[in-house]
Amino acid sequence: MIIAANLKTNFTRKETKQYIQELESYVTNNAITQEVLVFPAMSSLDENNTSIIVGAQNAYPTQEGAFTGEIGETHLNEFAIKTILIGHSERRHILGETQESIVAKFNYYKKLGFKIVYCIGEPLPKREAGEQEMMEYISAQYEGIDTEYENLIIAYEPVWAIGTGLTPTLEDIASIHKKLKKKSKAPLLYGGSVKVTNAKEVLNVLNVDGILVGSAALYVEHFCTMISYAEELSQ
Ligand code: PGA
Numbered sequence: 001m002i003i004a005a006n007l008k009t010n011f012t013r014k015e016t017k018q019y020i021q022e023l024e025s026y027v028t029n030n031a032i033t034q035e036v037l038v039f040p041a042m043s044s045l046d047e048n049n050t051s052i053i054v055g056a057q058n059a060y061p062t063q064e065g066a067f068t069g070e071i072g073e074t075h076l077n078e079f080a081i082k083t084i085l086i087g088h089s090e091r092r093h094i095l096g097e098t099q100e101s102i103v104a105k106f107n108y109y110k111k112l113g114f115k116i117v118y119c120i121g122e123p124l125p126k127r128e129a130g131e132q133e134m135m136e137y138i139s140a141q142y143e144g145i146d147t148e149y150e151n152l153i154i155a156y157e158p159v160w161a162i163g164t165g166l167t168p169t170l171e172d173i174a175s176i177h178k179k180l181k182k183k184s185k186a187p188l189l190y191g192g193s194v195k196v197t198n199a200k201e202v203l204n205v206l207n208v209d210g211i212l213v214g215s216a217a218l219y220v221e222h223f224c225t226m227i228s229y230a231e232e233l234s235q
Pocket of ligand 1: 157161163164191192193213
């Protein structure tokens, strides 16, 4: 299974280093065989001698250049980062990224062979508008994306479930994951208010290949507990 932590705009470089070290010792001491990913804040990217996969939350589709406030391929290469999160709902809805700009980013980092965690998910009005409208909205997020890319991981994250403590029912997760698996065979994570208290049951849902965790992952011991659930379920 794939267990990923999106640290968002949290932790300094020093705190991130400590977080990754604690995670690394947990994974080593418990002989964890799951794939563990961490996405630190941009300024906390660093040299990490670790078995944990460290990825970037964002990067511009460029090697370098005049794109104020952005980083590019060169800056990821400095730390041998080969994993990137693309299409997260906070970037789509707060930072205003369009599907077109997301596709440009996807294609750029795909060409470089990056592992891409590609996020999709519907806002509340789309869910409330019924199954058909919701699926149309989600399908539009697949437009321009190579769903057969070998290093692709998809994360289904309903926007209304992110950081809210709300989650779809397990039946709803199962139903939508089943539909999404028909669009792509890539590993499919669930994200949105996954906590220690619900991680095990979410991981146990058919067609859920892992979880993408935000706020609850900020407590390293909670994140480690979720990793242990995945390890247990994979036995
Ligand atoms: P959350 O965030 O776990 O805080 O809901 C998930 C995410 O944004 O990836």
